[in-house]
Amino acid sequence: MNGAAYGAVARALRTPDRGEMSADVPRRWRARAGALLLPALLLLLPLAFYLALFQPATLDIGNVGWLIRGTDNGENALGAHAYWHDVHAGASLRTRLLNAPDGVPVLYTDSNPLAVLLAKPFAALLPADAQLVGPVLLLNLMLQALFAWALLRRHAPGPLALCAGVVLLAFPPTLANRFIHVNLMAHWTILAALWLFVDPARRDRWRWWAALIVATALIHSYLLVMVGALWGAALLDRFSRGSWPVRGQVLLAGTAMLAIVAVLARWLGVGDQMPTEFFGAFAVPIDALWNPHAGGLSRLAGQGPYDQAQWSEGFQYMGAGGLALVAVALLIARRHAAPAAMRETTDRLRALVPALGLLGLLSIWSAPLPAAVLHVLDPVRASGRLFWPIGYVLVFVALLAVYRLPARYAGPLLALLVTVQAIDLAPMARAIRTTSADAASHRLWRRTLDPRWEMLIGRARSVAFMPGQPPRDLSLFQEVAWRAIDAGIPVTSVYAARISRQTAARLRGERQAFDRGALVPGRMYVLLPTASPPAGTTPLLLDGVPVIAPRP
Numbered sequence: 001m002n003g004a005a006y007g008a009v010a011r012a013l014r015t016p017d018r019g020e021m022s023a024d025v026p027r028r029w030r031a032r033a034g035a036l037l038l039p040a041l042l043l044l045l046p047l048a049f050y051l052a053l054f055q056p057a058t059l060d061i062g063n064v065g066w067l068i069r070g071t072d073n074g075e076n077a078l079g080a081h082a083y084w085h086d087v088h089a090g091a092s093l094r095t096r097l098l099n100a101p102d103g104v105p106v107l108y109t110d111s112n113p114l115a116v117l118l119a120k121p122f123a124a125l126l127p128a129d130a131q132l133v134g135p136v137l138l139l140n141l142m143l144q145a146l147f148a149w150a151l152l153r154r155h156a157p158g159p160l161a162l163c164a165g166v167v168l169l170a171f172p173p174t175l176a177n178r179f180i181h182v183n184l185m186a187h188w189t190i191l192a193a194l195w196l197f198v199d200p201a202r203r204d205r206w207r208w209w210a211a212l213i214v215a216t217a218l219i220h221s222y223l224l225v226m227v228g229a230l231w232g233a234a235l236l237d238r239f240s241r242g243s244w245p246v247r248g249q250v251l252l253a254g255t256a257m258l259a260i261v262a263v264l265a266r267w268l269g270v271g272d273q274m275p276t277e278f279f280g281a282f283a284v285p286i287d288a289l290w291n292p293h294a295g296g297l298s299r300l301a302g303q304g305p306y307d308q309a310q311w312s313e314g315f316q317y318m319g320a321g322g323l324a325l326v327a328v329a330l331l332i333a334r335r336h337a338a339p340a341a342m343r344e345t346t347d348r349l350r351a352l353v354p355a356l357g358l359l360g361l362l363s364i365w366s367a368p369l370p371a372a373v374l375h376v377l378d379p380v381r382a383s384g385r386l387f388w389p390i391g392y393v394l395v396f397v398a399l400l401a402v403y404r405l406p407a408r409y410a411g412p413l414l415a416l417l418v419t420v421q422a423i424d425l426a427p428m429a430r431a432i433r434t435t436s437a438d439a440a441s442h443r444l445w446r447r448t449l450d451p452r453w454e455m456l457i458g459r460a461r462s463v464a465f466m467p468g469q470p471p472r473d474l475s476l477f478q479e480v481a482w483r484a485i486d487a488g489i490p491v492t493s494v495y496a497a498r499i500s501r502q503t504a505a506r507l508r509g510e511r512q513a514f515d516r517g518a519l520v521p522g523r524m525y526v527l528l529p530t531a532s533p534p535a536g537t538t539p540l541l542l543d544g545v546p547v548i549a550p551r552p
Contacts, residue, residue: 038149040163041145041149041162041163041166042142042145042146042149043142045145045163045166045167045170045171046138046141046142046144046145046170047138047141049141049171050137050138050141052429052433053176053179053429053432053433053436054134054137054179054432054433054436054439055433055436055437055439055440057439057440057442058133058134058137058436058439059134059135059138060134060439060442061126061127061130061131061132061134061135062127062129062130062131063131063439063442064077064081064129064130064131064444064482065438065439065441065442065443065444065445065446066436066437066438066439067131067133068475068478068479068482069438069446069475069478070473070474070475070478071180071435071474072110072180072181073110073133073180073181073182074474074475074478075109075110075111075474075478075495076109076110076111076112076133076181076182076183077111077131077133078098078109078111078478078481078482078485079095079098079104079106079109079110079111079116080106080109080111080112080115080116080119080130080131080132081129081130081131081482081485082095082097082098082109082481082485083095083106083111083116083120084116084119084120084123084126084130085097085123085485085486085488087488089120092267093105093106093107093113093116093117093267093268093269094106094269095109096490097484097485097488097489097490097491098481098485098490098491098493098494099491099492099493099494099496099499099503100462100490100491100492101490101492102500102502102503102506104269104494104496105268105269105270106268106269107221107268107269107270107497108269108273108496108497108498108499109494109495109496109497110181110183110497111183112132112136112182112183112219112220113218113219113268114215114218114219115132115136116132117218119132128486129444129482129486133182136182137182137185140182140185140186140187140188141170141171141185143186143188143192144170144171144175144187144188144191145166145170146188147170147188147191147192147194147195148165148166148169148170148191149162149166150195151169151191151194151195151198151396152165152166152169152396152399152403154341155341155342155345155399155400155403156403156410157403157405157406157407157410157411158407158408158410158411159411160407160410160411160412160414160415161402161403161407161410161411161414164411164414164415164417164418165399165402165403165414167418167421168321168322168325168395168399168414168417168418168421169191169392169395169396169399170191172318172319172322172391172392172395173292173297173315173317173318173319173322173425173428174187174315174316174317174388174391175187176425176428176429176432177312177315177428179432179435180312180435183219183220184220184222184223184385186216186219186220186223187223187388187392189212189215189216189219189223189226189227190223190226190227190230190388190389190392191392192212192227193212193226193227193230193231193389194230194389194392194393194396196208196209196212196234197230197233197234197348197349197351197352198345198348198349200348203234203237203238203348204234204238206253206256206257209231209234209257210257210260212227212231213227213228213231213257213260213261214260214264217261217264217265217268218264218268221270221379222380222382222385222386224261225379225380225386226359226385226386226388226389228261229355229356229358229359229389230352230355230389231257232254232355233351233352233354233355233356234351235250235253235254236351236354236355237351238250239251272500272501272502273498273499273500274498274499274500274501274504275374275375275378276378276381276498277371277374277375277378278378278381279365279369279374279377279378279380279381279383280365280366280367280368280369280383281366281381282312282313282314282381282382282383282384282385283314283363283364283365283366283383283384284314284316284363284364284383284384284387285314286364287304288314288315288316288317288384288387289316289317289318289323289391290317290318290323291303291304291317292315292317292428293314293315293317294315296427296428296431297317297425297427297428297431298317298319298320298424298425298427298428299423299424299425299426299427300320300420300423300424301317301320301424313382313383313384313385314363314384314387315384316384316387316391318391318394318395319421319424319425320420320421320423320424321417321418321419321420321421321422321424322395322417322421324417324420325395325398325399325402325414325417326394326395326398328398328402328413328417329397329398329399329401329402330401332401332402332404332405333401333404336404336405337404338400338401338404339404342400342403342404345400346397346400349393349396349397352393355389356389356390356393359386359387359389359390360386360387360390362377362380362383362386363383363384363385363386363387363390364387365383399414402414445479446475446479447475447476447479447543447545448476448479448480448483448542448543449543450542450543452540452542453480453483453542453543454483454487456524456540456542456547456549456550457480457483457484457487457489457524458487458489459524459549459550460484460489460522460523460524460550461489461521461522461523461550462489462490462491462492462520462522462523462524463480463481463484463489463490463491463492463523463524463526464491464492464493464510464514464520464523464524464525464526465477465480465491465492465493465525465526465527465528466511466514466525466526466527466528466531467507467511467528467530467531468492468493468507468510468511469493469528470493470494470495471495472528472529472530473528473529474495476526476528476545477493477495477526480526481494492507492510492523493507514531514534515534516534517534517535517536517537519534519537519548519551521550521551521552522550522551522552523550523551524547524548524549524550525547525548526545526546526547527539527545527546527547527548531546533546533548
């Protein structure tokens, strides 16, 4: 054996001294801690956030009563219920048990098309009165934590800094504020787009973006606009840096993606809906980042005057912890240089400026516009939502700045900011949790307790509300419609995000016929507060609601 080989063997067999052993112990503990950190982040943190906002009973898929209480989430559950019970739905994403006979796309019932589609083959195995709102919401939060972790893990100086950073990035107040419309809590699609964007290899892989855009299109159109803008920024950056052959590939990839989105839009039922011309009414207030614009949401921030529409859709309050994070990050960025890998990430984020600038302009715009422009912008009429990607990028960049500190400083600092955030937003969490308190009762009906409801609906061929405007008593509509769907009886109206001209004309004609006394045979009529029975009819009173029984 030559000398070099002998020395290698001797070094391999040599017993390490006490100093080396003591240095190896922390490394082993860090490795074990790292192995346990990911499951904790992806399960415990989302679960804790969920339970802070919702009753645990909301995760019971057989417990739907808490939803059909006159909320958008009730429409989410109702649309899914109709789709799963519609034997004629087939491979479409439309049900004719609501808004019969025209039907309504699942997308416009505020349901989650992706979730209801995936659950459709197993509908027979679900409870008769099933809801996936709670379980899907928890899954969204788990994916939120996953992509926040994926964005931060390469830059975090230690486990505590990583864990606290995930909390600040994954669970902002804007996410909690969407509890009224849980499809829009799928903010993980925004974080997933950022995760693709900041890595040069993933950013140029068309199939990764295609998978994300298809999934996002099947969840909510507003999220599609945001993810699409980030993907467009990636294409623009590649086009500007590439050679002419590369630019040709970019144009081909963009055309193919737009074709896929067009096919999905057709499948989802987008097309003949009437415009609302509300664009600009739901814009982001100029002080939205530091003003919650509503009382009882923040413990540490003052409340300024607000418009209800802006508070709901334009809510962008960062929380006291988030605001402190940005302030601290500015100080750290001036005193500490960023490592090379971190500089590369922030440099790549600069390519998002065109996309974020466009989204920001649309989100704050509230000035009058010509009717033709309003029609074009109608798909994003709740424009304040478009600010969300800007908020996430702001927090991400601020966390990268704090990650310039050593672990012994960054971890405790971010943990302190998480504590401040929790203290500030505790009133908001309590207020949101009260909205699902009814779930603990596991009670299905509250408005339709009279046993004659089931009997009359069972005798009917269809159920109509007069006038055909469910929001006038949405909780009543949701319970009656739920009963009708259980019996396989179509309902002639629906509370939808958009309606078609055909449906609007039909509802007007049905109201005129009802006022004349020309009642449809076999139809059960439920009279809402502004409707009066036609001459010669005597309604029944069921739980105080006037009802005209179906005639032979």
